[in-house]
Amino acid sequence: MPLDSAAFVALINAHQALIQRVCRLYCQGADDRQDLYQEIVLQLWRAYPHYEPRAKVSTWLYRVALNVAISDLRQRTRKPSAARFGDTMPDLALPLDAGPDADDLAQLYRAIERLSEVEKAFVLLYLEERTYEEIADILGITQNNVRVKMHRVQEKLRQLLTHPA
Template sequence: MYKQEAEKQFEKQISEHKLLLHKVCRIYAYTDADRQDLFQDIVIQLWKAYPKFKGDAKFSTWLYRVAINTAISGLRKKKDFITSYKPSDLPLHLTEDASSQIEEEKSQQLYKAIEQLSQVEKAIVMLYLEDRSYEEMEAILGISQGTLRVKMNRIKDKLRQLTKTIDYGT
């Protein structure tokens, strides 16, 4: 009986936080197939760790920690993961709304720049874009708030430089 209740609760939590998981997959995997594989790996690790979740932190904080650690450890195991899978350049489609096309191009440029960051830097950026507080980031990543602030400033500078130098023609 307890196992069925735990499974239902787990499924409910995963369903409620599916977008967070997809964001982690988007940051750490570059093809649809790799994102699906990473999503499955994360869910498996979450299920394995679920009995140990005590509720000391918010579920989303715990989920982020497990998801990011799974993504990073998967990259360490598969060193060629980053270098062998590059995102394909999407063809530009003309739309009636030019501003949405510009926003999409900016978004693609940002993701292309984020791909060039280290795993830890990617995690910090993802949490920052999620409007997570430095306190929550500290709980998720295990990095002090002061260090996170310094790293975030450096990452912003790095992203500014990277988005200036990205060439879509290559």
């Protein structure tokens, strides 16, 4: 696929919320979310010429975004003071709702933060109402493996929510 910057910008604009949700799930601070957002967009730009239009664009976006987020998280845990990109991008993270369920939502986010990188990916895709087939494609595993892992993640979240540390 030839590099078409206008088409790429339109693609990012159309799927900005998807990227923001990945950033929110893998980063707590606004600065880290900004940095991760920039890194995901950069990696999408680098991968864009190799995108196969026969694959669903959301599957490709998720795969790149999750791989970048997991790699970034692993790098941050090894080098917490590593230099990052500049502060030019606005905070695009989705804010927590201040409605009547805000406490429950905050408790859920605290529980999710305690999950592993891969477990967080399952939660994100589940909350995005992706089918097991789509999750399998995005994560590169079988649908049966998705079912097993999804059940384990759900059980772990139940435990974390009933017995918060």
